[in-house]
Amino acid sequence: MYTLGEFVINNIDHFSYSIEELLRLFSSIKLASKAIHKEVNKAGLTKKIMGSSGITNIQGENQQKLDDFAHRAFIQSFKSRNVVCGIASEESKDFIVIKGKKENPIRNQYIVLIDPLDGSSNIDVNVSIGTIFSVYMRKSPIKMNLTIEDFLQKGKKQILAGYIIYGSSTILVYSTGNGVHGFTLDPSFGTFYLSHPNLCFPKTEKIYSINEGNYAKFSEGIRKFIKYCQEKKENRPYTARYIGSLVGDFHRNMIQGGIYIYPKTASSPEGKLRLLYECNPMAFLAEQAGGKASDGKNRILDIVPKKLHQRIPFVCGPIGMVSKLEEFMENCE
Numbered sequence: 001m002y003t004l005g006e007f008v009i010n011n012i013d014h015f016s017y018s019i020e021e022l023l024r025l026f027s028s029i030k031l032a033s034k035a036i037h038k039e040v041n042k043a044g045l046t047k048k049i050m051g052s053s054g055i056t057n058i059q060g061e062n063q064q065k066l067d068d069f070a071h072r073a074f075i076q077s078f079k080s081r082n083v084v085c086g087i088a089s090e091e092s093k094d095f096i097v098i099k100g101k102k103e104n105p106i107r108n109q110y111i112v113l114i115d116p117l118d119g120s121s122n123i124d125v126n127v128s129i130g131t132i133f134s135v136y137m138r139k140s141p142i143k144m145n146l147t148i149e150d151f152l153q154k155g156k157k158q159i160l161a162g163y164i165i166y167g168s169s170t171i172l173v174y175s176t177g178n179g180v181h182g183f184t185l186d187p188s189f190g191t192f193y194l195s196h197p198n199l200c201f202p203k204t205e206k207i208y209s210i211n212e213g214n215y216a217k218f219s220e221g222i223r224k225f226i227k228y229c230q231e232k233k234e235n236r237p238y239t240a241r242y243i244g245s246l247v248g249d250f251h252r253n254m255i256q257g258g259i260y261i262y263p264k265t266a267s268s269p270e271g272k273l274r275l276l277y278e279c280n281p282m283a284f285l286a287e288q289a290g291g292k293a294s295d296g297k298n299r300i301l302d303i304v305p306k307k308l309h310q311r312i313p314f315v316c317g318p319i320g321m322v323s324k325l326e327e328f329m330e331n332c333e
């Protein structure tokens with residue numbers, strides 16, 4: 001069985017950056033995700049890692065202890081591998097600059113945007129949660145200080161995007177623009193092995209995922225699409241599945257065939273999800289898996305970011321389902 005490192009080395013042809021630096025990036029991501037895997041899997045046993053940290057994070061959300069643990073784990077692992085020059089995290093108001101080690105010839109030129117632990121409100125009820133990561137080359141010259149522009153790049157400029165889902169097993173899913181591939185952690189070895197090569201949305205359109213509790217707050221177009229999903233016609237009704245964890249819902253929908261929707265609502269006119277470290281990486285994966293991702297109208301990967309933590313309405317899934325939703329949205333404008 002291929003390990004993640006072996007798979008990367010055997011698929012270097014299309015990757016236009018340094019393989020050594022890509023392996024360093026993966027080394028950081030694997031190190032932190034294994035530490036989080038360990039804590040998530042014993043969360044129910046040790047009260048000290050469960051529940052709220054008592055801190056309200058920059059999102060105004062109640063930070064869970066594991067959110068903070070995951071944030072620190074990634075910062076530390078990226079610092080130690082000397083390949084990243086800057087990190088933007090959901091848990092940190094401003095971006096974090098990482099100075100390269102002088103004695104090391106590798107010049108840190110990668111920018112990472114990360115949601116260290118998405119869906120963390122599910123920790124205490126044992127529902128799958130995940131890390132979402134997005135990687136770019138810096139735009140500013142190596143010798144200059146990082147600027148916010150290094151982080152506000154269009155999603156189509158990503159060189160690496162992926163997630164780790166901490167569920168019945170821990171799976172790292174990524175794309176560098178040459179398909180989507182999944183690797184399952186063997187905890188006894190601490191090694192990620194190729195388990196889901198070339199992930200693609202199946203032809204069957206089966207599932208729709210949206211928080212229907214917000215139905216009264218949705219736009220007419222979204223409400224009409226929900227009714228479309230529920231009517232008995234052609235290959236419908238679809239199955240409703242929504243676990244309140246983007247990584248969990250996305251992973252299931254990519255494998256089984258389904259659309260994920262977090263639209264704007266009357267109370268959240270920009271939607272809830274963050275463009276830079278949730279929607280862009282998931283949109284990159286969705287397109288690489290033969291699907292589509294938009295804000296209900298515009299391609300996510302073409303959107304010019306304006307702020308580090310900006311929110312955006314988000315829909316992703318099989319091309320046919322996303323296009324049908326966009327049609328309803330357009331007809332109700």
Ligand code: P6P
Pocket residue numbers: 118119120121211244245246247249272273
């Ligand atoms: P709601 C988790 O907080 C998250 O960011 C996503 O992982 C998830 O899909 C969504 O929010 C759930 O939000 O408002 O439906 O509870």
